[in-house]
Amino acid sequence: MIRFPLPYQVGEAFRPGNADEKLRCEAGAYVWLQENCPALRIPFLYGFGLSTGQRFTALENLPLASRCLGYLLRRLPKWLGYSWLSRYVRHQGPDEVLGGLRTGYLLLDNLIFRIDDDGSLTLQNRPLSLEIQDLENEEIPVDMPRDFTYSTVDSYVADILAFHDGRLRHQPNAIMDDEDGLYQMAALAIMKSLSSQFFRLDLRRGPLVFCLADLHQSNIFVDDNWNIKCLVDLEWACSRPIEMVHPPYWLTSQSVDDINLDQYTELHKEFMDAFQEEERTLDLKDSPP
Structure with a gap:
């Protein structure tokens, strides 16, 4: 199975690089779960490519000599305390990307971590969510740099609420009339005033937990006895305050x-x-024992 980001749905024209950012983060989610939750069955990521022509393939797909060298190079940074390399390595190929289609892709088995240019799995991307790229797709600026991470809950929540300020300023049909405008601005002001009441003070510096923000019924495969066997579609997975993890x-x-x-x-x-x-x-x- 091959997955493509749709540039016209992720704000690529308004903010170039959004499609590749989405691919890097989604690939990072697969890699992190494969490494840290091996008991959780998810589609196997064979490889992925970016619109720039960069391609990454799983070590298992390389010749024996390259595979052995790759495993060794993958372990060394981890032993030395650096960002550890994932099992996906840069792969040289022709300049054309899928016959000239200038977009990235994920190759998956049919069944806001991110991958860097050297194949490292790092935690250095904004918590990419559907809301962010929906706003940018509507050409609404989001004041959250792509390489920004959060160490406190307060700053993350403040930036999320600021999204609505941007929507009111930049979306032409954000307000229907005077009454609607007053209602929305009052609701936003109240939420900003009370937001701290929704989060525990002792957890304001974490833990921030990795969660699947797009988890719903169609992404869960079960057997005849309703035992969960596989999860699919890991896009929009990111690290968020623990209070944002709740029953469906x-x-x-x-x-x-x-x-x-x-x-x-x-x-x-x-x-x-x-x-x-x-x-x-x-x-x-x-x-x-």
């Missing part, structure tokens, strides 16, 4: 505005019980 809203298959509270409460309890049981199982496996 779609447990009742209802939209957020139409959720039946009684039905959701029952399924939420069942979900959390299963989640806690899984945590206990993992703790037992990790405990020393």
Whole structure:
């Protein structure tokens, strides 16, 4: 399976490099999960390429001699305490990218970490989310540099709320009339004033946790007994404040505005019980004999 970013949907014309940024971050998510969560079955990433013509392939695809050298070079930086190289290495190929199609791609098995130019897996990209590239696709400036990372929850939340300021200023149809404008600005002002109440003070400096921001029913494969067997579509995975990780809203298959509270409460309890049981199982496996 091959995946392409759609330049006209990620704001490539307004902010060149968005498509490649999305590819690097999505590839980084696959690599991090492959290395740190091997028990979690996800599609295998065979390789990926960027619109610049740079190509990366898995070490397993190289000849034996190159593969052995690659494994050695991959371990050395980690032993020395530097950013460790991923299992994906630069691959030389013809100048044409897929017959002249100037866009990047991911090659996957059918089943805001990022990859640097040298194949290193690094944590040096903004937490790339769908909201960011949706805004940039509408030519709304987002004051979040591409190479910016966050060490505190406060600064991240403040920048997210600032997105709405930019939308009100730059989106032509952001406000329908005077009443709508007053309503939106009042809601934004209140949210800025109360945002600290939604986050714990003792967690303001972390941990920031890696989460799958696009996780929904169609991305989860189960067996006949409803055991989760595979997760697909890891785009928009990034590190966020731990308070932003919460049970899915779609447990009742209802939209957020139409959720039946009684039905959701029952399924939420069942979900959390299963989640806690899984945590206990993992703790037992990790405990020393």
